[in-house]
Amino acid sequence: MTHLTVPKTYKLYLGGKFPRSESGRTYPVTDVQGRFLANAAQASRKDARDAVSAARKGFTAWSGATAYNRGQVIYRIAEMLEGRSAQFVELITTTTGAAARTATAEVQTAVERLVHYAGWTDKLAAVFGSANPVSAPYFSYSAPEPTGVVAVFAPTGAPLLGLVSVLAPVLAGGNAAVVVAAEPDACTAIALAEVLATSDVSGGVVNVLTGSAAELAPHLARHADVDALDLTGLDDELAAACQADSAETVKRVYRPAGVPDFAAAPGTARLRAFLEIKTVWHPTGAVSLAAGSSY
Amino acid sequence: MIDFSYAAAPESAAIGRVRDRYLPYIDGEFVEGKGADLETVNPGTGELLSVVSTVAEEDLDVAVRAARTAFDGPWSRLTGAQRGAYLFRIARGIAERSRELAVVECLDNGKPIKETRDFDVPTAAQHFFSHAGWADKLEHLGLGPSPRPLGVAGQVIPWNFPLLMAAWKIAPALAAGNTVVIKPAETTPLSILVLAEIIADADLPPGVVNIVPGAGDVGAALVDHPGLDKVAFTGSTAVGRQIQRRLAGTGRKFTLELGGKGANIVFADAAQDQAVEGVVNGIFFNQGQVCCAGSRLLVQEPVAEEFLARLKSRVETLRVGDPMDKNTDVGAINSAAQLDRITALLEAGDAEGAERWTSSCPLPDRGWYLAPTIFEQASPSMRVAREEIFGPVLSVMTFRTPEEALAKANNTPYGLSAGVWTEKGSRAMAMAAGLRAGVVWDNTFNRFDPTAAFGGYRESGFGREGGPAGMRAYLHDDDEPVLARPASTGRDGDR
Numbered sequence: 016m017t018h019l020t021v022p023k024t025y026k027l028y029l030g031g032k033f034p035r036s037e038s039g040r041t042y043p044v045t046d047v048q049g050r051f052l053a054n055a056a057q058a059s060r061k062d063a064r065d066a067v068s069a070a071r072k073g074f075t076a077w078s079g080a081t082a083y084n085r086g087q088v089i090y091r092i093a094e095m096l097e098g099r100s101a102q103f104v105e106l107i108t109t110t111t112g113a114a115a116r117t118a119t120a121e122v123q124t125a126v127e128r129l130v131h132y133a134g135w136t137d138k139l140a141a142v143f144g145s146a147n148p149v150s151a152p153y154f155s156y157s158a159p160e161p162t163g164v165v166a167v168f169a170p171t172g173a174p175l176l177g178l179v180s181v182l183a184p185v186l187a188g189g190n191a192a193v194v195v196a197a198e199p200d201a202c203t204a205i206a207l208a209e210v211l212a213t214s215d216v217s218g219g220v221v222n223v224l225t226g227s228a229a230e231l232a233p234h235l236a237r238h239a240d241v242d243a244l245d246l247t248g249l250d251d252e253l254a255a256a257c258q259a260d261s262a263e264t265v266k267r268v269y270r271p272a273g274v275p276d277f278a279a280a281p282g283t284a285r286l287r288a289f290l291e292i293k294t295v296w297h298p299t300g301a302v303s304l305a306a307g308s309s310y
Numbered sequence: 311m312i313d314f315s316y317a318a319a320p321e322s323a324a325i326g327r328v329r330d331r332y333l334p335y336i337d338g339e340f341v342e343g344k345g346a347d348l349e350t351v352n353p354g355t356g357e358l359l360s361v362v363s364t365v366a367e368e369d370l371d372v373a374v375r376a377a378r379t380a381f382d383g384p385w386s387r388l389t390g391a392q393r394g395a396y397l398f399r400i401a402r403g404i405a406e407r408s409r410e411l412a413v414v415e416c417l418d419n420g421k422p423i424k425e426t427r428d429f430d431v432p433t434a435a436q437h438f439f440s441h442a443g444w445a446d447k448l449e450h451l452g453l454g455p456s457p458r459p460l461g462v463a464g465q466v467i468p469w470n471f472p473l474l475m476a477a478w479k480i481a482p483a484l485a486a487g488n489t490v491v492i493k494p495a496e497t498t499p500l501s502i503l504v505l506a507e508i509i510a511d512a513d514l515p516p517g518v519v520n521i522v523p524g525a526g527d528v529g530a531a532l533v534d535h536p537g538l539d540k541v542a543f544t545g546s547t548a549v550g551r552q553i554q555r556r557l558a559g560t561g562r563k564f565t566l567e568l569g570g571k572g573a574n575i576v577f578a579d580a581a582q583d584q585a586v587e588g589v590v591n592g593i594f595f596n597q598g599q600v601c602c603a604g605s606r607l608l609v610q611e612p613v614a615e616e617f618l619a620r621l622k623s624r625v626e627t628l629r630v631g632d633p634m635d636k637n638t639d640v641g642a643i644n645s646a647a648q649l650d651r652i653t654a655l656l657e658a659g660d661a662e663g664a665e666r667w668t669s670s671c672p673l674p675d676r677g678w679y680l681a682p683t684i685f686e687q688a689s690p691s692m693r694v695a696r697e698e699i700f701g702p703v704l705s706v707m708t709f710r711t712p713e714e715a716l717a718k719a720n721n722t723p724y725g726l727s728a729g730v731w732t733e734k735g736s737r738a739m740a741m742a743a744g745l746r747a748g749v750v751w752d753n754t755f756n757r758f759d760p761t762a763a764f765g766g767y768r769e770s771g772f773g774r775e776g777g778p779a780g781m782r783a784y785l786h787d788d789d790e791p792v793l794a795r796p797a798s799t800g801r802d803g804d805r
Contacts, residue, residue: 142452145778149759150436157763157777239723242768255559262554264723265547265566265769272561273792282789283452291772292763292779295742297752 025055025201027062027225028208030069031218037061042226044201047112055201058224060234066193066222067240070164073219074191078161082137082189089136089186092214093129096122096179099210103175106203110174124278125179132183135286139188143287147294154297159290161189162267163242166235168195168228170248173277174203180277181247182221184285190243193235194223197248201225229253236260243267243289247275316629319636321423326413332362332499334369334523335506337376338516343369345524350499353420353642354633354677360418362499364524367531370491373520374537377462377489380517385489386459390446396514397442397484403508404435404477411501415473416633418500420642420678421596423634433758434477437776440760441481444781448486451778457785459487460563461539466529467502468545469495469644470599470700475544476502478775480519481760486784488540491520493532497645499523530556538562540784544601547698547724547769565773565783567601567765569698570726573719574604574755575709575741578613580731584753586620589704592729592755594628594640594682598702599648601770602727604755606688606695607706608715614708618686622667625682630671640702643678652680652701659685659694664705690721698724712737716744725767729755748774 025044026033038059044052058066077085096103100122107118140158147155165185170177178196185192196204208223224231228249235241236257243266246254254270261268269288331347333340345364352359365373385393404411411434412427421430448457463483467475472494483490494502506521522528526549533541533553541564543553550568557564574592576585592604609617633641643649660666664685673679680702688695688705695705709715719728728747730738738752748766751757758764758776765774773783 143779145761145763147759147762147777149757149762151757151759153754153757155757155759155762157774157779162767251559258558259555262551262558265550265554265568265771267772270561271790271792272788276791276793279791282791284788284790287787291748291767292765292774293742293748293750293767294763294777295750295752296754296757296762297738298754 022053025053025205025225027056027058028205028212028221028223029062029066030072030222031212033208036226037065044199046109052109053202055205055225058226058231060231062224063193063231063234064238066224067164067235067238069219069222070191070193071240073217073221074161074164076217077186077191077220078189082139085187085189086133086136088215089129089133089183092210092216093126093133095210095214096129097126099206102206103203106206107174110199110202121173121176125176128176128179128281129183131281132187135187139286139290143290144292149296152299154299155294157292157294159188160293162289162291163190164193164240165190165243165245165289166193166195166241167245168232168248169197169200169204170275171197171200172274174200175207176277178204178207180275180281181245181285184281185245185289186221188286188289190289191219192221193241194221195228195231195235195248196223196225198227232257233260236266237263239264241266244269245288246270316637318632320632321413321416321634321636323413323417323634325409326417327410328360328414328417328500330360332360332503332523334363334365335503335510335519335521336369336373337520338510340506343523345369345528348496348499348523348525350418350497352417352677353644354417356677360500362503362523365522365528370522370528370531370535373491373522374462374464374535376517377491377520378537380515381461381489384515385518386487390448393484393487394442394445396512397438397445397481399512400508400514401435401438401442403512404431404438404505407504407508408432408435411473411504414504415501418498419469419472420633420644422638422641423636424638425596430471430474434474437474437477437760438481441485441781444482445485448781448785451781451785453782453785453787454789460784460786461488462537463488463490463540463542463784464532464535464538465490465492465542466532466545467492467494469498470596470601472498473501473505476505479542482775482780483542483784484518486781488784489518491522491532493522493524493529496525533557540564542773542783543567547771550771566771567773567775568769568771570601570603570724570766570770571606571696571698571722572602572604572727572729572747573606573608574729575715575719575731576607576609576613576617577732577737578610579733581733582613582617582620585731586617586624588729588731588753588755589621590624590628593704594625594702595756597640597643597680599644599700600756602749602756604727604729605699605704606719607704608709608718609706610715611708611710618706622684625669625684626671628669628671628682630669630679630681631674640682643680643701646678648700649678649680652699652703655694655697655699656683656703659688659692662692662694664688664692664694690718696722712741716741720746723769726770727751
């Protein structure tokens with residue numbers, strides 16, 4: 016008897032669950048030849064708001080975790096992605112027309128990218144923080160902290176690697192993310208959400224919306240509980256509009272200087288974009304116990 | 311009853327050598343600006359202090375061009391050590407003219423002479439000295455072996471620390487290899503123009519530093535100028551928002567150091583007298599005209615009543631008056647307009663039912679003064695508890711648990727500073743970790759150092775000044791590799 020395949024219903028990923036859009040809307044996603052692939056959920060403004068509120072809850076847990084723990088969880092994402100490589104190779108070849116070898120390379124690089132960032136979590140303070148030799152009897156240090164809830168607009172071009180490359184640095188810094196998937200890459204994005212859901216990432220730390228970035232972007236850019244925007248996936252006009260909207264609550268905005276080369280080593284700009292530096296001062300007493308000084 | 315009155319000990323205004331007229335400093339020359347002259351007033355007396363020639367947009371073009379030429383030419387050809395040598399000279403120049411600068415700053419700003427003498431001027435010199443040493447060590451900033459400067463920086467600074475803010479802006483920019491066009495605040499243009507003389511005496515190449523006095527319209531025109539590579543602004547959140555909006559889509563780098571509503575949290579186990587001193591320093595230093603002022607006092611309930619009593623009796627002893635008097639603790643409000651803004655918020659506090667207490671200290675009969683004020687039993691929804699007052703006005707709230715203190719302290723769109731007073735080290739560190747603020751002072755307040763990053767979370771702005779983080783803000787830091795040409799996936803046209 017012929018097996019009739021059971022196609023997946025692609026939904027959103029909010030607060031650790033996979034709900035449909037509250038709007039009930041979907042849009043068709045096609046393969047590279049334009050043939051119907053799936054109906055993806057078309058997220059609404061209300062879904063975006065739900066995602067932000069889930070991310071705020073996720074942020075509390077994720078930012079409170081130890082750096083070592085965050086590194087382990089991100090490494091776990093890499094493990095789970097590795098295990099599902101075949102699924103992603105198929106999604107990439109189907110949706111982009113890439114050769115299997117190219118798609119395999121993309122998946123492998125995405126796994127390596129996650130491992131790279133897993134190793135960053137407990138280095139940030141050493142590399143971007145400082146012990147401050149202030150000219151008064153105080154112990155002073157400056158250390159990076161996560162910015163908060165980051166709305167990430169995923170790029171097109173590399174459905175998995177692009178998404179992983181923009182998401183992983185946000186997570187490595189301790190932030191929570193509301194990801195707006197690239198419109199044609201909804202299936203890959205939700206497949207990655209399934210990886211996240213089985214990777215010890217607490218619900219709400221990453222939330223994935225599929226649908227129209229142009230529709231969702233203004234709401235996220237104006238949302239008072241979104242602390243930062245990554246505009247990588249938006250065109251210049253929409254990005255400029257979001258930058259203007261972000262002024263109302265003085266959001267941090269990251270916009271790469273061009274189209275990122277995700278195949279190359281990523282640098283640290285994306286990490287630094289979503290870190291705050293906090294300086295703490297604590298008295299050491301008027302007299303140094305370590306040594307006398309005549310200066 | 312002991313008489314605590316002091317005999318006046320006024321500093322001599324002659325030491326300031328204040329001239330009748332000051333000129334913009336552009337391309338290494340003091341030149342007449344094409345804008346209308348600006349009268350700068352001594353807030354301590356309300357009398358005219360001096361006249362400053364301001365710039366018009368065409369002068370800005372000249373200044374930006376001069377900065378560009380200097381950047382392309384002499385400045386970028388120097389070694390880091392040579393750039394540093396100029397900055398060391400400027401640091402020494404400030405120190406050598408420190409008494410004069412302290413007087414000029416006091417006369418032009420209205421802050422007490424003891425603050426300009428002991429804080430503003432020496433810290434400004436220290437800022438140049440410290441950053442001078444960075445100029446030949448940029449490879450140690452974590453941005454690769456030879457980080458590049460951004461180019462021409464347009465900088466706009468506020469009136470509350472005129473000379474110190476100039477140092478905070480100019481020193482890191484130059485150390486990193488940039489050139490600058492900087493606009494002082496309308497009400498406090500003098501000390502930076504004395505700094506211009508020091509810069510000229512240091513033989514800094516023409517155009518590396520350009521100083522363009524004027525009002526807010528000049529600042530707006532500077533920020534919008536297409537010839538800039540970087541904008542650095544310190545001032546109100548309202549203006550910061552406008553700048554962020556206007557720079558949207560330009561790709562220009564900018565950093566904003568904006569307003570605040572800092573919480574000063576006093577636990578029951580704190581050394582109470584120390585905490586009283588810290589709370590006083592937090593809100594009455596510089597008449598409270600400080601972006602990181604501890605303007606919200608959160609005091610733990612068991613000690614609230616006693617703490618407030620001690621606080622008020624200490625505030626009663628603050629000597630308010632002539633900024634030039636070396637005894638003065640609280641000087642003049644910087645301008646009539648600022649005094650009006652503060653007064654309007656005081657009235658809002660009354661209207662909303664906060665209980666206003668005011669020091670009974672006598673005030674001078676001329677100049678702009680406000681007696682130290684405390685709003686007791688402010689609730690978090692009141693304007694005096696939410697909005698930046700930028701004056702000697704403290705709003706008091708209470709809390710029971712550390713969690714409640716954190717929630718209340720973080721219940722603000724700002725995130726610049728916070729203070730924690732407790733004798734328990736673990737609690738101090740835990741609070742420091744939980745406060746969403748760029749600077750947290752444990753058992754101290756209002757400490758600043760060129761080696762320590764300063765800047766805000768949330769609507770207090772972004773970017774840092776001071777330390778390695780402050781240096782990075784003036785260097786190319788986009789190390790994300792990008793493709794030479796936009797990638798074509800062949801799918802973009804389909805959507």
